[in-house]
Amino acid sequence: MARLLGGLLLVVLAVTLLPGDWPAVDSGLTQSAFAQGAAKTETATAGIAAPKLTPDDYPRIAGVNGRIVVWLVAQLHLWFAAFVLAVPIFVFIIEAIGMSTRDKRYDDMAYEFIKISIAAYSLTAILGGFLVFSLIIFYPHVIQYLGAIFKDTMFYYALLFFLESAALYLYYYGWQWLQGGFRKWVHLTLGLVLNAAGTMLMFLANGWLTFMMSPAGIDPGGIFTGDVWTALHNHLWNPINIHRMVANVAYGGSIVGAYAAFKFLAATRAEERAHYDWMGYTANFIAISALLPLPFAGYYLAAEIYAYSQQMGITLMGGIFAWLFIIQAVLIGTLFLSANYYLWCGMARSEGAARYNRYIKYLAFVIVAAFLVWFTPHTLVLTNEELKALGGPYHKYLGPLGIMPAKNTAVNVMILFTALSFLIYRRANRIAMVGWAKAGNAVQVALFSAGIANIFFLGIYHGYFTNTVYKVASSIPQVITTLVVIAASIVIDAMMYRGAKEVAPLRWGRVPERAQYALFLLAVAFTWLMGLMGYIRSGIRQHWHVVGVFRDNSPDAFTPTLGYAANVVSVGTIIFMAMVIFVFWLSQVSAVKTTPAGFWKEQAS
Amino acid sequence: MRNFAAVLLFSLVTIGFFTWFSNFGIPQVDPAPPPKEEKLDLGAMTMEQFTALGERVYKGKGTCTLCHSALGGRAPLLQEAGAISKERLADERYKGEAEDMAGYLYESMVKPSAFVVEGFGKAGSSDTVSPMPDVSGGSVGLSDAEMKSVVAYLQKLGGYEITVEIPKDAVPETEEEATSRAPFKTAEAAIAEFACGACHKVAGEEGEVGPDLRKIGRLRDRSYLRRSILDPNAEISKGFEKDQMPADYGEQMYAKELEMIVEYLAALK
Numbered sequence: 001m002a003r004l005l006g007g008l009l010l011v012v013l014a015v016t017l018l019p020g021d022w023p024a025v026d027s028g029l030t031q032s033a034f035a036q037g038a039a040k041t042e043t044a045t046a047g048i049a050a051p052k053l054t055p056d057d058y059p060r061i062a063g064v065n066g067r068i069v070v071w072l073v074a075q076l077h078l079w080f081a082a083f084v085l086a087v088p089i090f091v092f093i094i095e096a097i098g099m100s101t102r103d104k105r106y107d108d109m110a111y112e113f114i115k116i117s118i119a120a121y122s123l124t125a126i127l128g129g130f131l132v133f134s135l136i137i138f139y140p141h142v143i144q145y146l147g148a149i150f151k152d153t154m155f156y157y158a159l160l161f162f163l164e165s166a167a168l169y170l171y172y173y174g175w176q177w178l179q180g181g182f183r184k185w186v187h188l189t190l191g192l193v194l195n196a197a198g199t200m201l202m203f204l205a206n207g208w209l210t211f212m213m214s215p216a217g218i219d220p221g222g223i224f225t226g227d228v229w230t231a232l233h234n235h236l237w238n239p240i241n242i243h244r245m246v247a248n249v250a251y252g253g254s255i256v257g258a259y260a261a262f263k264f265l266a267a268t269r270a271e272e273r274a275h276y277d278w279m280g281y282t283a284n285f286i287a288i289s290a291l292l293p294l295p296f297a298g299y300y301l302a303a304e305i306y307a308y309s310q311q312m313g314i315t316l317m318g319g320i321f322a323w324l325f326i327i328q329a330v331l332i333g334t335l336f337l338s339a340n341y342y343l344w345c346g347m348a349r350s351e352g353a354a355r356y357n358r359y360i361k362y363l364a365f366v367i368v369a370a371f372l373v374w375f376t377p378h379t380l381v382l383t384n385e386e387l388k389a390l391g392g393p394y395h396k397y398l399g400p401l402g403i404m405p406a407k408n409t410a411v412n413v414m415i416l417f418t419a420l421s422f423l424i425y426r427r428a429n430r431i432a433m434v435g436w437a438k439a440g441n442a443v444q445v446a447l448f449s450a451g452i453a454n455i456f457f458l459g460i461y462h463g464y465f466t467n468t469v470y471k472v473a474s475s476i477p478q479v480i481t482t483l484v485v486i487a488a489s490i491v492i493d494a495m496m497y498r499g500a501k502e503v504a505p506l507r508w509g510r511v512p513e514r515a516q517y518a519l520f521l522l523a524v525a526f527t528w529l530m531g532l533m534g535y536i537r538s539g540i541r542q543h544w545h546v547v548g549v550f551r552d553n554s555p556d557a558f559t560p561t562l563g564y565a566a567n568v569v570s571v572g573t574i575i576f577m578a579m580v581i582f583v584f585w586l587s588q589v590s591a592v593k594t595t596p597a598g599f600w601k602e603q604a605s
Numbered sequence: 606m607r608n609f610a611a612v613l614l615f616s617l618v619t620i621g622f623f624t625w626f627s628n629f630g631i632p633q634v635d636p637a638p639p640p641k642e643e644k645l646d647l648g649a650m651t652m653e654q655f656t657a658l659g660e661r662v663y664k665g666k667g668t669c670t671l672c673h674s675a676l677g678g679r680a681p682l683l684q685e686a687g688a689i690s691k692e693r694l695a696d697e698r699y700k701g702e703a704e705d706m707a708g709y710l711y712e713s714m715v716k717p718s719a720f721v722v723e724g725f726g727k728a729g730s731s732d733t734v735s736p737m738p739d740v741s742g743g744s745v746g747l748s749d750a751e752m753k754s755v756v757a758y759l760q761k762l763g764g765y766e767i768t769v770e771i772p773k774d775a776v777p778e779t780e781e782e783a784t785s786r787a788p789f790k791t792a793e794a795a796i797a798e799f800a801c802g803a804c805h806k807v808a809g810e811e812g813e814v815g816p817d818l819r820k821i822g823r824l825r826d827r828s829y830l831r832r833s834i835l836d837p838n839a840e841i842s843k844g845f846e847k848d849q850m851p852a853d854y855g856e857q858m859y860a861k862e863l864e865m866i867v868e869y870l871a872a873l874k
Contacts, residue, residue, distance in 0.1 A: 265612070314679070323631045524616050524620060574620060
């Protein structure tokens with residue numbers, strides 16, 4: 001219901017407030033501020049100029065920091081939105097798998113997934129409304145400027161809310177009603193509509209924020225003269241769309257995994273444990289599947305940021321934000337290690353896995369080594385004594401590991417070995433029966449060996465034997481190598497293990513409890529990482545609302561330090577986790593029935 | 606309930622670790638505050654002040670050193686830009702309209718693709734398109750006067766006669782990089798802060814990576830010392846290696862601090 005109200009609120013806002021005649025907020029906005037600006041916000045053809053604001057043009061509320069409020073609320077909205085956009089994607093896929101295999105377990109699990117997210121929808125809408133109000137209160141001229149450019153999309157955004165909500169409610173409440181035959185097809189179609197509406201919503205919102213980073217349709221005088229499509233289809237729109245789409249799926253998987261882990265720990269019956277173990281495994285599988293291409297989507301986004309503005313790219317990777325990527329390395333290392341650890345623990349489900357246990361230590365060693373390379377900073381921060389002892393600002397041997405080609409090599413190796421972990425897990429309790437099994441294994445070993453050799457060659461050649469501008473040129477062929485090796489190995493594996501013999505049964509539920517903590521770690525690290533990357537995405541605009549066009553002159557226009565940002569992200573993560581626990585509890589409490597003895601008339605008599 | 610408490614504790618410890626690492630595991634660099642708007646009275650400016658303005662713009666608001674520096678290696682170094690401009694104007698790949706050094710330098714800022722130095726073009730453009738933005742617009746947004754001041758600075762940097770004129774007919778609104786710290790009051794304080802003693806023997810410190818500076822005033826004059834701080838690789842003393850000293854002290858120090866350190870070193874005899 002809150003989602004419908006949220007949609008209604010946005011429609012009202014879009015229709016009545018956002019066009020140019022929006023009543024001015026009494027904030028002491030000077031005449032000159034809008035001399036060329038808001039007065040011209042009527043039509044795109046006349047041009048829309050950004051106002052020049054003064055600190056007094058930003059309304060204040062005593063004791064409240066507007067920027068932190070907007071920051072936290074936007075981040076909370078984004079976390080929930082990512083979750084509720086992602087869950088229907090894999091619910092749709094799992095439902096389709098259940099439909100095609102006629103295995104009801106898939107259908108039940110898909111239903112349980114969507115049940116978890118249903119309460120989160122309301123919270124997403126409430127936080128979206130809170131965000132709109134926060135922006136109107138603290139940054140009225142910014143939202144007025146963006147509203148003047150994007151009013152059409154904001155209107156359709158609000159309408160899409162209705163479509164998405166209707167599709168969601170029908171999809172969820174009609175799950176048991178629309179079962180079997182044609183009805184199931186109708187239900188699956190509803191899932192498709194739900195996903196299409198959700199994705200379009202995200203793309204529209206992405207257009208607004210990427211316009212602030214890479215504005216399009218701006219003339220040399222800083223006036224917006226383009227149309228709404230030009231503004232939406234700006235340079236960073238698609239890179240962000242792709243990155244968010246992939247990240248959302250990985251994130252959704254990790255949150256559902258945490259839910260399953262909690263239920264597993266709380267389960268008292270063996271069947272319950274088996275069910276939630278399977279659910280946790282599936283969620284982790286979804287998270288890993290999306291986690292593997294995620295660094296590539298990130299590199300694509302960073303490359304496009306460079307292509308749009310070298311200055312912005314350097315600020316991002318080599319300037320004041322450079323150290324943030326060391327924190328990011330710790331977080332991504334945590335994600336990969338916890339996802340792999342969960343897989344290795346999962347090998348306890350079958351006695352057949354014992355054959356592969358001896359390889360785990362090597363996998364762990366390589367993944368940790370790759371993480372440490374990624375973690376190595378280029379420039380060290382040292383005291384005088386340390387600098388003297390080291391003989392310079394760079395370490396003689398570790399310094400070369402601090403540059404991007406070394407890190408690109410490390411992350412590709414980490415991804416390949418994670419894929420290898422998964423392949424080993426898949427075959428843990430089975431033996432291939434096809435005649436060419438030996439040859440298939442040899443091809444897989446050759447593929448991995450050649451792929452790793454190529455990744456190292458590209459990284460070393462481009463990183464240390466070419467000009468600086470070509471240093472990152474190795475990243476694309478490295479990515480292609482990794483993807484080809486993974487795709488080819490999975491195809492060979494799938495064919496090789498068709499009709500394979502089971503060595504020992506896979507016993508769902510027989511997994512150590514510590515494996516569940518790996519799932520929690522995955523969810524917490526992912527949430528925190530998203531918050532951190534949200535800070536940098538927004539932070540690289542520095543003192544601009546819209547880069548190069550609309551300057552931020554508020555008292556909070558400064559770029560905060562990483563520690564300050566981390567504290568805000570941590571507070572946000574704790575609030576988010578508390579809200580998620582509430583959502584999980586809601587999904588549980590709805591199934592609990594209490595019969596009060598002697599309370600109702602009928603019982604009393 | 607026990608599980609809930611354990612999970613809660615585990616999550617809080619994880620968040621606590623990330624927070625701790627971000628606050629204490631990495632250096633806390635205070636980003637420069639946003640550039641401050643101020644009015645410049647160009648009419649009352651001497652050429653020396655105008656050139657100094659150019660240096661500030663070059664190292665600050667213009668963000669030129671992000672790419673035009675030995676560390677980044679993403680764009681050509683500009684110390685010799687004045688001398689090379691003659692060759693560029695005569696090069697058949699040159700697509701601009703400039704006729705002299707000052708015109709070429711100015712044009713490079715507003716039409717960077719007029720001539721792209723080999724190896725510094727956008728990927729796939731065969732060095733016909735420069736990755737550098739037009740600095741008169743976008744987020745850099747230099748005014749005409751600011752760009753001319755940069756030309757004056759670059760001419761001075763190369764040791765050439767400054768041919769660009771200070772614009773007199775307009776008093777443009779300009780911006781200057783604001784600074785976040787107060788300047789050091791003594792050369793000793795500046796030397797301690799910039800950690801010169803980590804590598805050099807100076808001011809009571811016993812660094813061994815760089816040359817001994819305890820009697821440097823006997824051997825070198827002020828201009829040599831100044832250049833050694835601003836461009837450490839310009840000349841390397843025998844027995845020492847290149848690229849050991851940070852090349853960005855010119856960006857970190859105020860002009861006054863630089864001069865204080867130069868005077869201090871020149872007096873060490």
